[in-house]
Amino acid sequence: MPSAVVSSQGAVSVLRFGRAAAMGTVAVLILIAGVWASWGTAHHVMLTKGRESGTIEVTGCGADTCSGPYTPISAGSQPRASVVIEKNVAVRKGQTYTVVVKPGSDDVVRSGPAGVLYAWVPLGGALLLASVVVAGGLRRTRAAWVMAGSGIALLTAAFVTI
Known part of the structure; x- marks a missing residue:
């Protein structure tokens, strides 16, 4: 009997690791896509x-x-x-x-502050989307709130500045 308990605990651990790896990969890919979409304009504005x-x-x-x-x-x-x-x-x-x-x-x-903030708007959206993945898939609510707050702050600053 003890081997069946150990075996099922091992399977649960593997599934948890698999979920964390998959959701972590999805969150990182979302953030990379946000940076990639932003950098096309941002490098012209920031590196003048x-x-x-x-x-x-x-x-x-x-x-x-x-x-x-x-x-x-x-x-x-x-x-x-x-x-x-x-x-x-x-x-x-x-x-x-x-x-x-x-x-x-x-x-x-x-250019200027309005141009910089507007260039990074795609990253703000990616932060919001990735925060949902981090909260739901990784069960890291504090990190998700920080990411969501950062995304909201960036989008709000861009809206107010423009």
Whole structure:
């Protein structure tokens, strides 16, 4: 009889480890996807040394993008008759925004605190999603609350700043 009890305890331990490994992997993959999605824009905004920076006055908007003339601020930057910025809730016709030019193109992204926070919005969403996996799959409620709080703080800061 003792061997049957030991055997079932071993099986439970293996299943717990398997669940923890699977849910941990899912949580890490969600966070990596959030960083990956954010970094495409964030590196232009955060690593500005040697990049052209200036302002755009939005003069027209299409379905997905807005455009307008670019006025340089940084040394070596050239004025452009028209640059393109992604159309989102924070870009309005007639407004002027500080931007960074993506190298080798006429595409720009917002700079400054608003641009940095907006670039990291996908990570905020990933933190919220991963917190559910950590709470439910890993049974780590404190860590999940910290992750959810961080995601909410990031999303709220981006909303308020933009």
